[in-house]
Amino acid sequence: MHTPNAPKPVMNPYLAGILLGLVLLLSFLTLGAGLGASGGVARLAAWLEALAWPEHVRESAYFGAYFPAPLSYYLVFMCAGILVGGFFSALAAERVRPGVERGAAAGVALRLGLALAGGLLVGFSSRLGQGCTSGQALSGGALMLPGSLLFCLCLFAGGYLVAPLVRRQWHD
Amino acid sequence: MIETLYASGALNSPSGFLWATLLGVLFGLALERAGFGSSRRLAGVFYFEDMAVVKVMFSAMLTAMIGLNLAAALGILSFEALYLMPSVYGAYAVAGLVFGAGFVMSGWCPGTGLVGLASGKLDALVFLLGALLGSALYSELYPLLAGLARWGDSGAVLLPDLLGLPRPVFVTVFAVLGVAAFWLSEHLERRHYGRALATGKAFLAAVSAGFVLLAASLLSLPAPITAVTARGAPPEGFLAAIAEASDHIEPEELADRLMAGEPSLLVVDIRPAAEFAEFHLRGALNIPLEDLEAGLAPYRQGHLVVLCSGGMTHAAQARDHLARQGFENVYLLTDGLDGFIRRCLTPVSLRPAPVGPREAARINAWRAFFSASPAQAAGSPPLPYDGPLPGLVSTAWLAEHLTTPALRIIDLRAQPDYNYGHIPGSVCLSLESLRGSVGGLSSMLLPADLLARHFSLLGITPETLVVLVPGEKPHDATLAAMACERLGHRRYLILDGGFTAWEVEERPMDTLLPSIPETRYPAPAGPDGFTVDASGVLATLHDGRTVILDVRPAEYFSGQKTDEARAGHIPGAVNRPLTEDVQKDGEVSRLKPVPELEAAYAAIIPDKDTPVIVHCRTGHQASQGWFVLKRLLGYRNVKYYDGSWSEWASRPELPVETGEK
Incomplete structure (x- = not known):
């Protein structure tokens, strides 16, 4: 089945989910908080913005609260860990494949344009929602928090609503 | 019982960073193993093709949920040692919808995007740049969004508690729903691909049975003793220190310490400004919840900060948030302001249990001290006043x-x-x-x-x-x-x-400064209708009707003395020094009684419809003449020449007269 140079098959999704759930449980037992990523992304954004406009960012109502040390935050370190863990796992499974993932019939510009626009929405809404798929939907869901479960439901609703409009990027 | 880094306030310390990095590595590994380094795979869920997202997400959620409840039931972990996000329903619903749209457009979310980047995906890099921009955009727009961000804030509450379900029952129901989602996902995949993607039916049945049975096994365990701060229930052990009640301050103790005037004690009321205006503890500082972190920054050290709100839920959440930010000097008022009123300010006569004389004296002292604090209202109903206004x-x-x-x-x-x-x-x-x-x-x-x-x-x-x-x-x-x-x-x-x-008259005095919430007073557009300038005055000089009332001292009116460019007065003006409107009763200066003023002005001004322009040297003293005529005596056409003699004397083209009149 497996030929050299082809990516190895991915893990059974239920087993991967149980693995992820155990990592999340370990996070609750040690940190006392769940897994998260968007908090780290936002801290990095604040740090980068402060390179350009230090006064403005420090005095702003939202990012200003991160200062004086925006990167001294546990989720920033978690993001770094995700990069490392993701890289070695992908390397071992021969899944490090530089390129733009898209449908064969879709252009690179379309795919990257949608990635950028989607990123904007994700960055923005993860601040409004105080978390993302990991920090809010997954971690909050496991904690049985009603707001997190609502976020999760709305996430799927939003996704299914917009999905037909952006399907072209996956056309082969 | 495990003390988490969060509970010990060490989440953002070197050991917190070390654990977070390690957990991040495992997190990245699990996501990558699940195949989430591929945006196409992630997006598949939205086209009912590859349902891995649903399977991984709900297996993970169930695993952790069952594990957490098991740990709580066995007394290994308390929910109070966990960071519980508040449920801000309105904001989260909007955020979820937008996030879902962004997720399906990009094929990434922040965690998987990092894994995608680690796997060399250029679209993941572009997505992350977008996410950085989006975060910064939110920060820039935050002043406009603050209301939306708090829309529907209901505090940290667990869904089973909200529904009134025992937690094991809730987890079991959730497990059954999760398993149903797995079977539906398999069905959708089989329909799309004509075969199961990765899982045989026997395996799926085993996984399903495992989750449901594990969840149901929680039902047989004794109920955990944890009571989360939800629904007004007083927390029994919010953090480790609170277990010994060392992070709480009792209302009676706070009352005594406030009366003693302890300088380092700072009571911070986190309710909205309008509620604060209606009632607050004497000397309390109002920092609404959303500004708390910045507002407390100056008091990080050397102060003992006591948070209070109506009940305890919001204060406990705020305490919790501040602890994460490294504040170590923040205490909670036990039972909140409601408790303070009940325990300290309820009159002796209204108390359910009899009170000894010493306790009664203490209560009366508290009542006297705390009721002396005047409410500083903005937005309260207008105070009826039946006298003339102004x-x-x-x-x-x-x-x-x-x-x-x-x-x-x-x-x-x-x-x-x-x-x-x-x-x-x-x-x-x-x-x-x-x-x-x-x-x-x-x-x-x-x-x-x-x-x-x-x-x-x-x-x-x-x-x-x-x-x-x-x-x-x-x-x-x-x-x-x-x-x-x-x-x-x-x-x-x-x-x-x-x-x-x-x-x-030895009426009550205070040295305390009030704390006043800022309002937004609307500025009227257009002129005020009673102020005239020099040309307005000049135009009336020869109309034969207007009385120009100069309220400066007589020697300035006559020109014997001057502090200005020229001496004298406006031609035709009448002098009535302002001191003639005032009487001295001992040390007290007050305006003379209205009948007396009425008679004095009737001698100068023919009738109440006569146009009058009042001025002095700078406009300060003239304000008294204007107020007396317009507001006390009811003259109908009184103007105020604010520029007054300072302006008139400095402009050589304007006529001047000297001598008495």
């Missing part, structure tokens, strides 16, 4: 209504005098802050927009009843009255006899 008000009336909200007492004396002792709840205002250079003329009453800004800072709304308190000079109050008039604010009163009368 007008004069007696010290007796003010003393009686001192604690009424919707009253703003403005002390116009010098700031050191004010700090030494003032009417409780009054606020200090320098008269000079109402005047400035306008168009080259000095000491002019400021334009309406600037005055409105001052009024906003004084917490005044158009409904506020303003009481102006001069020191010894009634014309200090009338100048402030001109500011009210320019804003169209007619709900003002001048304290008869001013502060001196209050002091002589």
Whole structure:
């Protein structure tokens, strides 16, 4: 089945989910908080913005609260860990494949344009929602928090609503 | 019982960072193993093709949920040692919808995007750049979004508690729903691909049975003793320190320590400004929840901060958030303000249990101390006042209504005098802050927009009843009255006899500064209708009707003395020095009784429809003449020449007369 140079098959999704759930449980037992990523992304954004406009960012109502040390935050370190863990796992499974993932019939510009626009929405809404798929939907869901479960439901609703409009990027 | 890094306040410490990095590595590994380094795979869920997202997400959620409840039931972990995000329903619903749209457009979310980047995906890099931009955009727009961000904030509450379900029952129901989602996902995949993607039916059945049975096994375990701060239940052990109640302060202790005037003790009331205005503890600082972290920054060290809100839920959440940010000096008021009122301020006569004499004395002392704090209201219902408005008000009336909200007492004396002792709840205002250079003329009453800004800072709304308190000079109050008039604010009163009368009558005094929420006083557009300039005065000189009333001392009117460019007065003007409107009762200066003033002015001005222009040297003293004529005596056409003699004398083209009249 497996030929050299082809990516190895991915893990059974239920087993991967149980693995992820155990990592999340370990996070609750040690940190006392769940897994998260968007908090780290936002801290990095604040740090980068402060390179350009230090006064403005420090005095702003939202990012200003991160200062004086925006990167001294546990989720920033978690993001770094995700990069490392993701890289070695992908390397071992021969899944490090530089390129733009898209449908064969879709252009690179379309795919990257949608990635950028989607990123904007994700960055923005993860601040409004105080978390993302990991920090809010997954971690909050496991904690049985009603707001997190609502976020999760709305996430799927939003996704299914917009999905037909952006399907072209996956056309082969 | 495990003490988590969060509970010990060490989440953002080197050990927290080490654990977070390690967990991040495992997190990245699990995501990558699941195949989430591929945006196409992630997006598949939205086209009912590859349902891995649903399977991985809900298996992970169930695993952790069952594990957490198991740990809690076995006494290994308390939910109170966990960071529980507040449920902000409105904000989260909007955020979820937008996030879902962004997720399906990009094929990434922040965690998987990092894994995608690690796998070399350029679209993941572009997505992450977008996410950085989106975060910064949110920060930039936050002033506009703050309301949305708090829309539907219901605090940290667990869904089973909200539904009134035992947690094991909830977990079991959730497991059954999750398993149903797995079977549906398999069905959708089989329909799309004509075969199962990765899982045989036997395996799926085993996984399903495993989850449901594990969840159901929780039902057989004893209920955990944890009670989360939800639904007003007092927390039994919020953090490790709180388990020993060392992070709480009891209302009685707080009351005694506040009365003792402990300088490092800071009570911070986190309720919205409007609620704070209705009632708050004497000396409390109002920092609404959303500004708490920034607002408390100056008190991070050397202070003992006590958070209070109505009950305990919000304060506990805030305490929790602040602990994450490294604040170690923040305490909670046990039972919140409701408890404080019940335990400290309820009169002895209304208490359910009999109270001993010593305890009764203590309660009475608390009541006297804390009820002396006047409510500083903005947005409270207007205070009914049945006397003439604007007008004069007696010290007796003010003393009686001192604690009424919707009253703003403005002390116009010098700031050191004010700090030494003032009417409780009054606020200090320098008269000079109402005047400035306008168009080259000095000491002019400021334009309406600037005055409105001052009024906003004084917490005044158009409904506020303003009481102006001069020191010894009634014309200090009338100048402030001109500011009210320019804003169209007619709900003002001048304290008869001013502060001196209050002091002589030995009425209550305070040295505490009030805390006043800022308001937004609307600035009227257009002219005020009563101010005239030099050309307006000049135009009336020979109309044969207008009375120009000069209220400066007689020797300045006649030209014997002058502080200005030219000596004398406006041709045809009538002199009535302002001191003639004032009488001295011992130390107290006050305006003369209305009948006396009525007679004096009737001798100068033919009737109440006669146009009158009042002026003095700078406009300060003229304000008294204007107020007396317009507001006390009811003259209908009284104008105020603010530029006054300072301007008139400096302009050589304007005519001047000398001598007495």
